[in-house]
Amino acid sequence: MTETTLPVSLALLNFAGTLARRDPDWFRPEGEMLGHFGRSQRTEGAIIFRLADHAVRVWGASMLELKDRKFDADMLRELSPIVDRESSVVAEAALAAFDCSMISHAKDCLASAAGEVGTSEFVGSQAAYAAIALANSYHDIRKHEVYESAAALLAELRSDEELLQ
Numbered sequence: 001m002t003e004t005t006l007p008v009s010l011a012l013l014n015f016a017g018t019l020a021r022r023d024p025d026w027f028r029p030e031g032e033m034l035g036h037f038g039r040s041q042r043t044e045g046a047i048i049f050r051l052a053d054h055a056v057r058v059w060g061a062s063m064l065e066l067k068d069r070k071f072d073a074d075m076l077r078e079l080s081p082i083v084d085r086e087s088s089v090v091a092e093a094a095l096a097a098f099d100c101s102m103i104s105h106a107k108d109c110l111a112s113a114a115g116e117v118g119t120s121e122f123v124g125s126q127a128a129y130a131a132i133a134l135a136n137s138y139h140d141i142r143k144h145e146v147y148e149s150a151a152a153l154l155a156e157l158r159s160d161e162e163l164l165q
Contacts, residue, residue: 009047012157014124019150022132044120045084047157051127052106052113053082054153056091059130059146060106066137067102088114105129 042050057076065073075094082088092114095107109126112118128150135146 009042009044009120009124009157011044011047011051011120011124011127012154014121015051015128016124016154018125018128019131019147019154022128023135023147042157048113048120048123049082049084049088050157051123051153052088052091052110054149055106055109055127055130056082056095056103058149059134060095060103062146063102063106063130063134063137064098064100066134072098082110082113085114102133103130105133 057079061073061076064070064076079091079094080087082091088110092107092110095103095110098107105126108118109123109130112123112126131146131150135143138146
């Protein structure tokens, strides 16, 4: 992956766009706002690693827990935050032990963040698909909570404030 010099993150555009295609009522306004005003003070790399971290340690862990794999879910939640290439490689090694398709989007997102393969656009779309897969596993209220967490992540990454983690 190469660092982008665009004022708008390609990872965020694809994250918002993929979510907007899946649930337009929730995400189309966010996606449109991002396209017009979505400048971020974070580097593309920081955005990519934050998306991968959330896809793995939040949505991937929740998916495993939903499928009665609490031990595995707890293992993902206890991983160190994914903040750079080194921490993403460590997390990728931990995920290699999981032979399941239920967290494939989180694994693909992480693999792109950890290596030279994939693009920031791919990371953004795979993070969105991780959220969508989890949301599709729930009914009304819980589905709503997953989409709220995706919207909160999008808002966090669009903001100029430093990450709190």
